[in-house]
Amino acid sequence: MIALFTDFGLEGPYTGQVKAVLAQEAPGVAVIDLFADAPFARPQPCAYLLAAYALWFPPGTVVLAVVDPGVGSARAAAVVEADGRVYVGPDNGLFELVLRRAQAARCWRLTWRPQTLSASFHGRDLFAPAAARLARGEPPAALAKPAALGRYPEWPDELPQVVYIDRFGNAMTGLRAASLPSRARLDAAGRRLRRARTFSAVAPGAAFWYENANGLAEIAVNGGSAAAVLGLAVGDPVTASPGSGVRVAARPA
Amino acid sequence: MIALFTDFGLEGPYTGQVKAVLAQEAPGVAVIDLFADAPFARPQPCAYLLAAYALWFPPGTVVLAVVDPGVGSARAAAVVEADGRVYVGPDNGLFELVLRRAQAARCWRLTWRPQTLSASFHGRDLFAPAAARLARGEPPAALAKPAALGRYPEWPDELPQVVYIDRFGNAMTGLRAASLPSRARLDAAGRRLRRARTFSAVAPGAAFWYENANGLAEIAVNGGSAAAVLGLAVGDPVTASPGSGVRVAARPA
């Protein structure tokens, strides 16, 4: 299985061309749209989102992750093997949290290059064919050489920010619910929010936070849009109180 | 074939995770996005939309239908077999019109449960694996026990409301065109609209109604958005005149 995590969108030609490459180069492999609307050109919130969601996929999954504001520049291309999943994408911090949380991880710099490489669409021309080869069972070493990736020790283990707003207006944070005390409040947009188990546990119109189905603390309004009601956007601060247990000091990996 | 009818959206992680479950649990089965943007959290208009569109799929299709405002509450999970198609989703009225219009139908309450069940995403954790098992050929009785579903006798046979607005601004109603006299007018948003066969049969900018490709009466504007021009939204009343033949009294099934 190949899971796609990008900011390409589903409409327009981008994700379709990526899938055309995968269909040709890895026929018969299931291709799943995990996120096609990850925060555009923002590797940091994407790193926390990716780490939370990739974990849900079974070992053996190849994750093609492309959020790549530096496309066409000298940024390197990365392959990561972490806890049985293989990731391919730009070396720009996107895999920082996957690496930091992994029990076991290895990193490579992608050295394979296609015959033709556009300046602006490495997702299609470079990363997709590499992902297809990895999904077919080629070892990373056939495409890449062992190398350290760029690391971001200043990034916290849990990101006290909104990292994604879904179509319902729910605001996912970069905080894993398991890192928070069970009675923690979240402060966002000048409001202090209590935890609930699920939407139907609060009154219509009430704002709250809950552990979403992939373990992230998520801010929601029952029957409404938290983003609209509270005025939240990706990158807005979200702090836990009291005693959140959020470690702000980074652990180098 | 598995057809998806949800309010999850295609972007974001929801439909992708459902498809990842289906790809693992029912490999090789075609999965079709029928509606990913069914009216959010509104089982009643969805019930009329689903009944009109599911009929188009061949017998043998498994329809995974999840519009589920009560997720996390005590609402039951349903399996329905109706005229050769199998439906799985929440027991909240979503299957009322499928049942009412079926020549032959049987109902079960889903008793199978996954090892881990999130509080907020039963589409992924409960309904998708159940749909996969049904698509692989497991009989409903292997997952579910015979049971009556909740019924909604007060819902009319034809719903005189807008039930869906598509990206072009066309407004589908819950009225089947075949239930209306051939010369019926539809009254909506203070306008009385005549029937036409298709868009190219009316002048540019003209509002009209027609029988859409799945049998519903649909309000449209040639070359424009009926929703914008007429100010229509899901739930708005649409009445037929004269002598619509719409039966408002419900037939219990």
Next chain:
Amino acid sequence: MIALFTDFGLEGPYTGQVKAVLAQEAPGVAVIDLFADAPFARPQPCAYLLAAYALWFPPGTVVLAVVDPGVGSARAAAVVEADGRVYVGPDNGLFELVLRRAQAARCWRLTWRPQTLSASFHGRDLFAPAAARLARGEPPAALAKPAALGRYPEWPDELPQVVYIDRFGNAMTGLRAASLPSRARLDAAGRRLRRARTFSAVAPGAAFWYENANGLAEIAVNGGSAAAVLGLAVGDPVTASPGSGVRVAARPA
């Protein structure tokens, strides 16, 4: 492989029903969403977009292209074989540039008809089953009779207009970059824009044009939306200066 080029959108029931037909009639054939949001009901800009993007697909691809404002009228249905790819869709100019640029092309009028044909959804009822048969290897002559298509000699070889705006606000033009001098400026929305190789080659916030990954001249803003910053929409004029080499006189094919 079947590539879909339509204005149907991915949400709602339209693309899903097309794919359901393809899954039944051409099981196992990969189906790729190339564009689901081609300019609505506008065959001319679509013709330039299609010609640029179809070329990227390998020979043997079947391109199902449906942008069809005349559905339900007397417009004919076309099959085109051009440089090893097969196209099926309405005969309304959509294939004009594919034909004009092809080394070798043949045209047919689709004579095959399904048992039931709705008035408004030929994409599902006529073109999709025809595409499936072509993808299964049936020759065009089994479905269609040789015939000239409608031609549009007044359309230029390169269209000096915006033909598509993507979700990032980048504005693709109907001008192929290879038709322009390397130092050409593009005039659009009262601004004169210079060429750059890629986004990261210009300052944040700067507007420029570049050759996109499918050869079209595309107007962009680094870190912003060209459509919003410059106020661009599909159909807006884009002219090259000086000495663009754009041939405005058409070559009949």
